[in-house]
Amino acid sequence: MGEALLSSKNQKILKDGFWDTNPITFQILGICSALAVTTQLKAAIVMSLGLTFVTAGSNVVISLIRNFIPPQIRIIVQLTVVSALVISIDQLLRAYMFDVSKQLSVFVGLIITNCIVMGRLEAFAMGNPPWKSFLDGLANGAGYSAVLIMIGIIREIFGSGTLLGFHVIPASFYAAGYVNNGMMVLAPGAFFLLGIIVWIQRSISGYKES
Amino acid sequence: MNTSSTRYTFIFAVIVCVVSAVMLSVFSEGLRPQKELNEELDVKKNILKAVALKEPLAPKMKGGDVLEVYDSKIEELVIDKEGHVVAGKTPKQLTGKDKDLYPLYIYKEDGRVMAYAFPIVGQGLWSTLYGYLAVEADATTIRGATFYKHGETPGLGGEIEKEWFQNNFKGKTIYSVKEHKLTPVVVVKGKAADVVSKDEYELSHHVDGITAATLTGKGVTELIDRWVRVYDAYLSKLRKI
Numbered sequence: 001m002g003e004a005l006l007s008s009k010n011q012k013i014l015k016d017g018f019w020d021t022n023p024i025t026f027q028i029l030g031i032c033s034a035l036a037v038t039t040q041l042k043a044a045i046v047m048s049l050g051l052t053f054v055t056a057g058s059n060v061v062i063s064l065i066r067n068f069i070p071p072q073i074r075i076i077v078q079l080t081v082v083s084a085l086v087i088s089i090d091q092l093l094r095a096y097m098f099d100v101s102k103q104l105s106v107f108v109g110l111i112i113t114n115c116i117v118m119g120r121l122e123a124f125a126m127g128n129p130p131w132k133s134f135l136d137g138l139a140n141g142a143g144y145s146a147v148l149i150m151i152g153i154i155r156e157i158f159g160s161g162t163l164l165g166f167h168v169i170p171a172s173f174y175a176a177g178y179v180n181n182g183m184m185v186l187a188p189g190a191f192f193l194l195g196i197i198v199w200i201q202r203s204i205s206g207y208k209e210s
Numbered sequence: 211m212n213t214s215s216t217r218y219t220f221i222f223a224v225i226v227c228v229v230s231a232v233m234l235s236v237f238s239e240g241l242r243p244q245k246e247l248n249e250e251l252d253v254k255k256n257i258l259k260a261v262a263l264k265e266p267l268a269p270k271m272k273g274g275d276v277l278e279v280y281d282s283k284i285e286e287l288v289i290d291k292e293g294h295v296v297a298g299k300t301p302k303q304l305t306g307k308d309k310d311l312y313p314l315y316i317y318k319e320d321g322r323v324m325a326y327a328f329p330i331v332g333q334g335l336w337s338t339l340y341g342y343l344a345v346e347a348d349a350t351t352i353r354g355a356t357f358y359k360h361g362e363t364p365g366l367g368g369e370i371e372k373e374w375f376q377n378n379f380k381g382k383t384i385y386s387v388k389e390h391k392l393t394p395v396v397v398v399k400g401k402a403a404d405v406v407s408k409d410e411y412e413l414s415h416h417v418d419g420i421t422a423a424t425l426t427g428k429g430v431t432e433l434i435d436r437w438v439r440v441y442d443a444y445l446s447k448l449r450k451i
Contacts, residue, residue, distance in 0.1 A: 039363070039364040039365050040364050040365070043364070067213075068213065068222065069213070069222070070213045070214060070218060070219040070222050070223075071213065071214060072214065072219055073219055073222070073223055076223075077222075077223075077226055080226055080227070080230050081226075081230070083230075084230040084233055084234060087234055087237070088233065088234065088237050091234075091237045091238055091241050091245075092237070092241070094241070094245050094248065095241040095244040095245050095248065096244070098248040098251075098252065102252075102359070159365055160365045182366075182422050185363065185364070185365040185366055185422075186363070
Protein backbone atom coordinates (compact mmCIF):
# COMPACT_ATOMS: atom_id res chain seq x y z
CA MET A 1 0.00 0.00 0.00
CA GLY A 2 1.08 3.58 0.50
CA GLU A 3 0.17 4.27 -3.08
CA ALA A 4 -2.11 7.13 -4.03
CA LEU A 5 -5.59 6.06 -5.16
CA LEU A 6 -4.98 7.47 -8.60
CA SER A 7 -1.23 7.11 -8.89
CA SER A 8 0.33 7.15 -12.34
CA LYS A 9 0.26 3.36 -12.40
CA ASN A 10 -3.44 3.32 -11.61
CA GLN A 11 -4.10 5.98 -14.21
CA LYS A 12 -2.40 3.74 -16.72
CA ILE A 13 -4.77 0.91 -15.73
CA LEU A 14 -7.71 3.20 -16.49
CA LYS A 15 -6.27 4.36 -19.78
CA ASP A 16 -5.34 0.83 -20.86
CA GLY A 17 -8.79 -0.58 -20.29
CA PHE A 18 -10.55 2.32 -21.92
CA TRP A 19 -8.26 3.01 -24.84
CA ASP A 20 -4.97 1.17 -25.38
CA THR A 21 -6.32 -2.33 -24.82
CA ASN A 22 -10.02 -1.56 -25.27
CA PRO A 23 -11.91 -4.84 -24.84
CA ILE A 24 -13.78 -4.52 -28.12
CA THR A 25 -11.42 -2.76 -30.50
CA PHE A 26 -8.15 -4.22 -29.20
CA GLN A 27 -9.06 -7.55 -27.63
CA ILE A 28 -12.10 -8.17 -29.89
CA LEU A 29 -14.11 -9.46 -26.94
CA GLY A 30 -17.80 -9.00 -26.23
CA ILE A 31 -18.67 -8.85 -29.93
CA CYS A 32 -21.81 -10.93 -29.50
CA SER A 33 -23.50 -8.47 -27.18
CA ALA A 34 -22.16 -5.54 -29.16
CA LEU A 35 -24.29 -6.84 -32.03
CA ALA A 36 -27.28 -8.09 -30.07
CA VAL A 37 -28.22 -5.14 -27.89
CA THR A 38 -27.35 -2.17 -30.06
CA THR A 39 -30.43 -1.89 -32.27
CA GLN A 40 -31.76 0.62 -29.78
CA LEU A 41 -29.70 3.05 -27.73
CA LYS A 42 -31.58 2.45 -24.51
CA ALA A 43 -30.81 -1.26 -24.43
CA ALA A 44 -27.17 -0.48 -25.25
CA ILE A 45 -26.89 1.96 -22.35
CA VAL A 46 -28.45 -0.40 -19.82
CA MET A 47 -26.31 -3.29 -21.02
CA SER A 48 -23.22 -1.06 -20.70
CA LEU A 49 -24.10 -0.10 -17.14
CA GLY A 50 -24.81 -3.71 -16.24
CA LEU A 51 -21.57 -5.00 -17.70
CA THR A 52 -19.45 -2.26 -16.14
CA PHE A 53 -20.97 -2.96 -12.76
CA VAL A 54 -20.50 -6.71 -13.04
CA THR A 55 -16.93 -6.49 -14.34
CA ALA A 56 -15.87 -4.09 -11.59
CA GLY A 57 -17.76 -5.99 -8.88
CA SER A 58 -16.57 -9.47 -9.80
CA ASN A 59 -13.03 -8.17 -10.26
CA VAL A 60 -13.05 -6.93 -6.67
CA VAL A 61 -14.53 -10.15 -5.27
CA ILE A 62 -12.11 -12.40 -7.14
CA SER A 63 -9.18 -10.17 -6.28
CA LEU A 64 -10.08 -10.39 -2.58
CA ILE A 65 -10.07 -14.17 -2.60
CA ARG A 66 -7.42 -14.61 -5.30
CA ASN A 67 -4.85 -16.09 -2.91
CA PHE A 68 -7.29 -18.71 -1.67
CA ILE A 69 -8.67 -19.96 -4.98
CA PRO A 70 -7.37 -23.44 -5.83
CA PRO A 71 -5.75 -23.10 -9.26
CA GLN A 72 -7.43 -26.22 -10.68
CA ILE A 73 -10.94 -24.86 -10.20
CA ARG A 74 -10.31 -21.13 -10.61
CA ILE A 75 -12.36 -20.74 -13.78
CA ILE A 76 -15.45 -22.35 -12.32
CA VAL A 77 -15.07 -20.29 -9.14
CA GLN A 78 -14.89 -17.14 -11.26
CA LEU A 79 -17.96 -18.20 -13.16
CA THR A 80 -19.86 -18.87 -9.93
CA VAL A 81 -19.03 -15.42 -8.57
CA VAL A 82 -20.09 -13.75 -11.82
CA SER A 83 -23.33 -15.73 -12.05
CA ALA A 84 -24.27 -15.03 -8.43
CA LEU A 85 -23.69 -11.32 -8.99
CA VAL A 86 -25.67 -11.20 -12.23
CA ILE A 87 -28.61 -13.21 -10.92
CA SER A 88 -28.82 -10.97 -7.84
CA ILE A 89 -28.98 -7.91 -10.09
CA ASP A 90 -31.62 -9.57 -12.22
CA GLN A 91 -33.74 -10.31 -9.14
CA LEU A 92 -33.40 -6.73 -7.91
CA LEU A 93 -34.44 -5.38 -11.31
CA ARG A 94 -37.44 -7.68 -11.38
CA ALA A 95 -38.57 -6.48 -7.99
CA TYR A 96 -37.92 -2.77 -8.26
CA MET A 97 -37.52 -1.87 -11.94
CA PHE A 98 -39.96 -4.24 -13.57
CA ASP A 99 -40.27 -2.37 -16.85
CA VAL A 100 -36.53 -2.20 -17.38
CA SER A 101 -36.16 -5.86 -16.52
CA LYS A 102 -38.87 -6.79 -19.01
CA GLN A 103 -37.08 -4.97 -21.79
CA LEU A 104 -33.73 -6.50 -20.96
CA SER A 105 -35.07 -10.00 -20.31
CA VAL A 106 -32.36 -12.29 -21.67
CA PHE A 107 -29.67 -9.65 -21.97
CA VAL A 108 -29.05 -9.52 -18.22
CA GLY A 109 -28.38 -13.25 -18.16
CA LEU A 110 -26.11 -12.82 -21.15
CA ILE A 111 -23.72 -10.72 -19.09
CA ILE A 112 -22.60 -13.95 -17.42
CA THR A 113 -21.32 -15.30 -20.69
CA ASN A 114 -19.68 -12.07 -21.77
CA CYS A 115 -16.03 -12.89 -22.35
CA ILE A 116 -14.90 -9.48 -21.11
CA VAL A 117 -15.95 -10.30 -17.55
CA MET A 118 -14.06 -13.56 -17.36
CA GLY A 119 -11.23 -12.22 -19.45
CA ARG A 120 -10.55 -9.48 -16.91
CA LEU A 121 -10.88 -11.86 -13.96
CA GLU A 122 -8.36 -14.25 -15.45
CA ALA A 123 -5.98 -11.65 -16.84
CA PHE A 124 -6.09 -9.04 -14.10
CA ALA A 125 -8.00 -9.74 -10.89
CA MET A 126 -6.23 -13.05 -10.26
CA GLY A 127 -2.92 -11.23 -9.91
CA ASN A 128 -3.72 -7.75 -8.61
CA PRO A 129 -5.06 -6.16 -5.42
CA PRO A 130 -8.76 -5.17 -5.14
CA TRP A 131 -8.50 -1.42 -5.80
CA LYS A 132 -6.46 -1.87 -8.96
CA SER A 133 -8.83 -4.65 -10.06
CA PHE A 134 -11.79 -2.39 -9.46
CA LEU A 135 -10.23 0.32 -11.65
CA ASP A 136 -9.45 -2.24 -14.31
CA GLY A 137 -13.04 -3.48 -14.35
CA LEU A 138 -14.35 0.06 -14.48
CA ALA A 139 -12.03 1.04 -17.32
CA ASN A 140 -12.80 -2.02 -19.42
CA GLY A 141 -16.50 -1.55 -18.79
CA ALA A 142 -16.22 2.06 -19.91
CA GLY A 143 -14.29 1.07 -23.01
CA TYR A 144 -16.96 -1.46 -23.89
CA SER A 145 -19.74 1.03 -23.14
CA ALA A 146 -18.23 3.71 -25.38
CA VAL A 147 -18.24 1.41 -28.40
CA LEU A 148 -21.69 0.01 -27.64
CA ILE A 149 -23.23 3.44 -27.26
CA MET A 150 -21.67 4.70 -30.49
CA ILE A 151 -23.04 1.74 -32.40
CA GLY A 152 -26.38 2.08 -30.64
CA ILE A 153 -26.74 5.73 -31.66
CA ILE A 154 -25.91 5.09 -35.30
CA ARG A 155 -28.08 1.97 -35.58
CA GLU A 156 -31.12 3.51 -33.95
CA ILE A 157 -31.00 6.70 -36.01
CA PHE A 158 -30.51 5.02 -39.36
CA GLY A 159 -32.40 1.81 -38.61
CA SER A 160 -35.50 3.17 -36.91
CA GLY A 161 -35.29 6.94 -37.41
CA THR A 162 -35.43 7.45 -33.64
CA LEU A 163 -33.06 8.11 -30.76
CA LEU A 164 -34.00 6.80 -27.32
CA GLY A 165 -37.46 6.30 -28.78
CA PHE A 166 -37.93 9.91 -29.96
CA HIS A 167 -38.29 10.60 -33.65
CA VAL A 168 -35.24 12.44 -34.92
CA ILE A 169 -35.66 12.11 -38.65
CA PRO A 170 -38.33 14.62 -39.69
CA ALA A 171 -41.51 13.35 -41.27
CA SER A 172 -40.78 15.48 -44.35
CA PHE A 173 -37.81 13.21 -45.12
CA TYR A 174 -40.09 10.20 -45.23
CA ALA A 175 -42.56 12.12 -47.35
CA ALA A 176 -39.73 12.83 -49.76
CA GLY A 177 -39.08 9.11 -50.15
CA TYR A 178 -36.52 8.44 -47.42
CA VAL A 179 -36.77 4.97 -45.90
CA ASN A 180 -35.14 3.53 -42.80
CA ASN A 181 -32.16 1.33 -43.50
CA GLY A 182 -33.31 -2.19 -42.67
CA MET A 183 -29.77 -3.52 -42.61
CA MET A 184 -28.94 -1.34 -39.61
CA VAL A 185 -31.49 -3.21 -37.54
CA LEU A 186 -29.97 -6.58 -38.41
CA ALA A 187 -26.64 -8.02 -37.33
CA PRO A 188 -24.70 -7.30 -40.56
CA GLY A 189 -25.22 -3.56 -40.09
CA ALA A 190 -23.60 -3.82 -36.68
CA PHE A 191 -20.71 -5.83 -38.10
CA PHE A 192 -19.89 -3.15 -40.64
CA LEU A 193 -20.06 -0.39 -38.03
CA LEU A 194 -17.96 -2.40 -35.61
CA GLY A 195 -15.33 -3.02 -38.28
CA ILE A 196 -15.15 0.68 -39.05
CA ILE A 197 -14.86 1.61 -35.38
CA VAL A 198 -12.10 -0.95 -34.80
CA TRP A 199 -10.27 0.41 -37.84
CA ILE A 200 -10.51 4.04 -36.73
CA GLN A 201 -9.57 3.30 -33.12
CA ARG A 202 -6.60 1.19 -34.13
CA SER A 203 -5.22 3.76 -36.56
CA ILE A 204 -5.38 6.47 -33.90
CA SER A 205 -3.95 4.35 -31.08
CA GLY A 206 -1.18 3.03 -33.34
CA TYR A 207 -2.00 -0.67 -32.98
CA LYS A 208 0.58 -3.00 -34.47
CA GLU A 209 -0.09 -6.62 -35.32
CA SER A 210 2.42 -8.60 -33.26
CA MET B 211 -1.27 -23.27 2.89
CA ASN B 212 -1.31 -25.71 0.01
CA THR B 213 -4.12 -24.47 -2.20
CA SER B 214 -3.64 -27.28 -4.72
CA SER B 215 -4.36 -30.22 -2.43
CA THR B 216 -7.48 -32.21 -3.23
CA ARG B 217 -8.82 -31.73 0.28
CA TYR B 218 -8.44 -27.94 0.12
CA THR B 219 -9.93 -27.73 -3.36
CA PHE B 220 -12.92 -29.76 -2.28
CA ILE B 221 -13.57 -27.69 0.84
CA PHE B 222 -13.16 -24.45 -1.09
CA ALA B 223 -15.62 -25.58 -3.75
CA VAL B 224 -18.20 -26.50 -1.12
CA ILE B 225 -17.83 -23.13 0.61
CA VAL B 226 -18.22 -21.22 -2.66
CA CYS B 227 -21.32 -23.24 -3.52
CA VAL B 228 -22.96 -22.81 -0.15
CA VAL B 229 -22.25 -19.10 0.06
CA SER B 230 -23.62 -18.33 -3.41
CA ALA B 231 -26.60 -20.65 -2.96
CA VAL B 232 -27.57 -19.00 0.31
CA MET B 233 -27.12 -15.54 -1.17
CA LEU B 234 -29.29 -16.32 -4.18
CA SER B 235 -32.00 -17.97 -2.09
CA VAL B 236 -32.18 -14.96 0.17
CA PHE B 237 -32.52 -12.64 -2.81
CA SER B 238 -35.07 -14.80 -4.57
CA GLU B 239 -37.24 -15.46 -1.52
CA GLY B 240 -36.90 -12.00 0.01
CA LEU B 241 -38.01 -10.31 -3.18
CA ARG B 242 -40.73 -12.81 -4.06
CA PRO B 243 -43.78 -10.79 -2.87
CA GLN B 244 -42.58 -7.74 -4.75
CA LYS B 245 -41.91 -9.75 -7.91
CA GLU B 246 -45.30 -11.46 -7.82
CA LEU B 247 -47.03 -8.15 -7.31
CA ASN B 248 -45.23 -6.78 -10.37
CA GLU B 249 -46.26 -9.71 -12.51
CA GLU B 250 -49.88 -9.52 -11.42
CA LEU B 251 -49.90 -5.79 -12.03
CA ASP B 252 -48.44 -6.33 -15.48
CA VAL B 253 -51.16 -8.80 -16.45
CA LYS B 254 -53.89 -6.48 -15.18
CA LYS B 255 -52.42 -3.47 -16.93
CA ASN B 256 -52.43 -5.38 -20.19
CA ILE B 257 -56.04 -6.41 -19.82
CA LEU B 258 -56.97 -2.78 -19.15
CA LYS B 259 -54.96 -1.76 -22.19
CA ALA B 260 -56.70 -4.32 -24.39
CA VAL B 261 -60.16 -3.11 -23.40
CA ALA B 262 -58.95 0.43 -24.10
CA LEU B 263 -59.32 1.77 -20.60
CA LYS B 264 -56.80 4.56 -20.87
CA GLU B 265 -56.85 6.54 -17.63
CA PRO B 266 -55.40 3.94 -15.27
CA LEU B 267 -52.43 3.44 -17.58
CA ALA B 268 -51.16 7.01 -17.46
CA PRO B 269 -47.53 7.00 -16.28
CA LYS B 270 -48.33 8.83 -13.06
CA MET B 271 -50.76 6.15 -11.88
CA LYS B 272 -49.52 4.07 -8.97
CA GLY B 273 -49.80 0.30 -8.80
CA GLY B 274 -52.46 0.43 -6.12
CA ASP B 275 -54.68 2.73 -8.18
CA VAL B 276 -54.42 0.46 -11.20
CA LEU B 277 -55.55 -2.48 -9.09
CA GLU B 278 -58.45 -0.46 -7.76
CA VAL B 279 -59.72 0.41 -11.24
CA TYR B 280 -59.19 -3.16 -12.33
CA ASP B 281 -61.09 -4.65 -9.41
CA SER B 282 -64.04 -2.31 -9.84
CA LYS B 283 -64.42 -2.69 -13.60
CA ILE B 284 -63.14 -6.09 -14.64
CA GLU B 285 -64.96 -9.30 -13.91
CA GLU B 286 -62.90 -12.47 -14.12
CA LEU B 287 -64.45 -15.70 -15.38
CA VAL B 288 -63.36 -19.13 -16.44
CA ILE B 289 -65.08 -20.84 -19.35
CA ASP B 290 -64.86 -24.39 -20.67
CA LYS B 291 -64.60 -25.76 -24.20
CA GLU B 292 -68.33 -25.46 -24.83
CA GLY B 293 -68.33 -21.86 -23.72
CA HIS B 294 -70.07 -22.45 -20.40
CA VAL B 295 -68.96 -20.42 -17.43
CA VAL B 296 -67.31 -22.62 -14.83
CA ALA B 297 -68.72 -21.53 -11.50
CA GLY B 298 -66.38 -21.01 -8.59
CA LYS B 299 -63.18 -20.83 -10.61
CA THR B 300 -61.04 -17.77 -11.20
CA PRO B 301 -58.28 -17.31 -13.79
CA LYS B 302 -55.76 -17.19 -10.96
CA GLN B 303 -56.56 -20.76 -9.99
CA LEU B 304 -55.90 -22.10 -13.48
CA THR B 305 -52.73 -24.15 -13.81
CA GLY B 306 -51.13 -25.95 -16.73
CA LYS B 307 -53.14 -29.05 -15.80
CA ASP B 308 -56.49 -27.39 -16.48
CA LYS B 309 -57.07 -28.46 -20.05
CA ASP B 310 -59.94 -26.85 -21.95
CA LEU B 311 -60.48 -24.22 -19.31
CA TYR B 312 -59.92 -20.64 -20.40
CA PRO B 313 -59.80 -17.32 -18.55
CA LEU B 314 -62.12 -14.57 -19.73
CA TYR B 315 -62.21 -10.97 -18.58
CA ILE B 316 -65.34 -8.86 -18.86
CA TYR B 317 -65.10 -5.10 -18.73
CA LYS B 318 -68.20 -3.50 -17.24
CA GLU B 319 -69.11 0.15 -16.86
CA ASP B 320 -71.98 0.72 -14.38
CA GLY B 321 -73.09 -2.87 -14.76
CA ARG B 322 -73.21 -2.69 -18.55
CA VAL B 323 -70.86 -4.99 -20.48
CA MET B 324 -68.40 -2.96 -22.58
CA ALA B 325 -65.96 -5.58 -23.74
CA TYR B 326 -64.68 -9.15 -23.47
CA ALA B 327 -60.93 -9.74 -23.25
CA PHE B 328 -58.93 -12.93 -23.42
CA PRO B 329 -55.26 -13.92 -23.65
CA ILE B 330 -53.71 -14.78 -27.01
CA VAL B 331 -50.48 -16.77 -27.21
CA GLY B 332 -48.58 -18.21 -30.14
CA GLN B 333 -45.43 -18.38 -32.21
CA GLY B 334 -44.10 -15.35 -34.04
CA LEU B 335 -40.96 -15.64 -36.13
CA TRP B 336 -38.36 -16.18 -33.40
CA SER B 337 -40.34 -16.39 -30.21
CA THR B 338 -43.62 -16.94 -28.45
CA LEU B 339 -45.85 -13.87 -28.45
CA TYR B 340 -48.10 -13.10 -25.50
CA GLY B 341 -50.96 -10.64 -25.61
CA TYR B 342 -54.62 -9.93 -25.08
CA LEU B 343 -57.45 -9.38 -27.50
CA ALA B 344 -60.62 -7.54 -26.58
CA VAL B 345 -63.90 -7.49 -28.49
CA GLU B 346 -66.80 -5.11 -28.02
CA ALA B 347 -70.05 -6.12 -26.35
CA ASP B 348 -71.35 -7.21 -29.79
CA ALA B 349 -68.76 -10.04 -29.69
CA THR B 350 -67.78 -9.14 -33.25
CA THR B 351 -65.81 -5.91 -33.36
CA ILE B 352 -62.25 -5.80 -32.04
CA ARG B 353 -61.86 -3.22 -29.33
CA GLY B 354 -58.14 -3.59 -28.85
CA ALA B 355 -55.14 -5.86 -28.97
CA THR B 356 -51.91 -5.84 -27.01
CA PHE B 357 -48.67 -7.76 -27.11
CA TYR B 358 -46.65 -7.47 -23.98
CA LYS B 359 -44.05 -10.21 -24.17
CA HIS B 360 -42.06 -11.40 -27.18
CA GLY B 361 -38.54 -11.98 -28.44
CA GLU B 362 -38.87 -10.62 -31.97
CA THR B 363 -36.21 -8.41 -33.61
CA PRO B 364 -36.40 -4.90 -32.14
CA GLY B 365 -37.40 -2.44 -34.85
CA LEU B 366 -38.87 -5.18 -37.08
CA GLY B 367 -41.15 -7.84 -35.57
CA GLY B 368 -40.62 -6.16 -32.21
CA GLU B 369 -42.90 -3.38 -33.42
CA ILE B 370 -45.88 -5.53 -32.40
CA GLU B 371 -45.47 -4.14 -28.89
CA LYS B 372 -45.88 -0.59 -30.21
CA GLU B 373 -49.10 1.31 -30.04
CA TRP B 374 -49.26 2.14 -33.75
CA PHE B 375 -49.41 -1.52 -34.66
CA GLN B 376 -51.85 -2.48 -31.93
CA ASN B 377 -54.11 0.40 -32.97
CA ASN B 378 -54.43 -1.19 -36.40
CA PHE B 379 -56.70 -3.82 -34.89
CA LYS B 380 -59.26 -1.39 -33.54
CA GLY B 381 -62.65 -1.60 -35.21
CA LYS B 382 -61.81 -4.67 -37.29
CA THR B 383 -64.23 -7.58 -37.16
CA ILE B 384 -63.83 -11.26 -36.43
CA TYR B 385 -67.20 -12.36 -37.78
CA SER B 386 -68.32 -12.11 -41.37
CA VAL B 387 -71.85 -10.72 -41.68
CA LYS B 388 -71.84 -11.63 -45.36
CA GLU B 389 -70.97 -15.30 -44.98
CA HIS B 390 -72.34 -15.69 -41.47
CA LYS B 391 -69.28 -17.39 -40.17
CA LEU B 392 -66.25 -16.70 -38.06
CA THR B 393 -63.62 -14.84 -40.07
CA PRO B 394 -60.77 -13.66 -37.85
CA VAL B 395 -58.55 -10.84 -39.06
CA VAL B 396 -55.54 -11.33 -41.29
CA VAL B 397 -52.37 -9.29 -40.86
CA VAL B 398 -51.30 -8.46 -44.40
CA LYS B 399 -47.92 -7.71 -45.92
CA GLY B 400 -47.78 -3.91 -46.07
CA LYS B 401 -50.92 -1.78 -46.02
CA ALA B 402 -54.28 -3.50 -46.08
CA ALA B 403 -55.69 -0.88 -48.44
CA ASP B 404 -52.97 -1.70 -51.01
CA VAL B 405 -53.22 -5.47 -50.70
CA VAL B 406 -56.93 -6.14 -50.59
CA SER B 407 -59.48 -3.91 -52.22
CA LYS B 408 -60.50 -0.65 -50.61
CA ASP B 409 -63.87 -2.21 -50.02
CA GLU B 410 -64.97 -1.59 -46.46
CA TYR B 411 -65.99 -5.18 -45.87
CA GLU B 412 -62.59 -6.51 -46.94
CA LEU B 413 -60.76 -3.88 -44.93
CA SER B 414 -62.62 -4.84 -41.79
CA HIS B 415 -61.01 -8.28 -41.91
CA HIS B 416 -57.49 -7.17 -42.83
CA VAL B 417 -54.92 -5.40 -40.67
CA ASP B 418 -51.92 -3.33 -41.78
CA GLY B 419 -48.72 -5.30 -41.23
CA ILE B 420 -45.21 -4.26 -40.28
CA THR B 421 -42.71 -3.57 -43.06
CA ALA B 422 -39.99 -6.23 -43.14
CA ALA B 423 -41.75 -8.33 -40.51
CA THR B 424 -44.07 -10.38 -42.70
CA LEU B 425 -43.47 -13.63 -40.83
CA THR B 426 -44.17 -12.11 -37.44
CA GLY B 427 -47.42 -10.82 -38.93
CA LYS B 428 -48.21 -14.31 -40.18
CA GLY B 429 -47.71 -15.63 -36.65
CA VAL B 430 -50.02 -12.96 -35.29
CA THR B 431 -52.69 -13.92 -37.85
CA GLU B 432 -52.43 -17.57 -36.87
CA LEU B 433 -52.54 -17.07 -33.14
CA ILE B 434 -55.47 -14.68 -33.32
CA ASP B 435 -57.31 -17.18 -35.51
CA ARG B 436 -56.64 -19.98 -33.04
CA TRP B 437 -57.78 -18.14 -29.95
CA VAL B 438 -60.77 -16.46 -31.53
CA ARG B 439 -61.99 -19.94 -32.47
CA VAL B 440 -61.50 -21.17 -28.91
CA TYR B 441 -63.40 -18.27 -27.41
CA ASP B 442 -66.06 -18.30 -30.06
CA ALA B 443 -67.76 -21.09 -28.11
CA TYR B 444 -68.63 -18.36 -25.62
CA LEU B 445 -68.77 -15.33 -27.89
CA SER B 446 -71.09 -16.90 -30.49
CA LYS B 447 -73.85 -17.09 -27.88
CA LEU B 448 -73.70 -13.34 -27.43
CA ARG B 449 -73.78 -12.48 -31.08
CA LYS B 450 -77.12 -11.19 -32.31
CA ILE B 451 -76.53 -11.26 -36.04
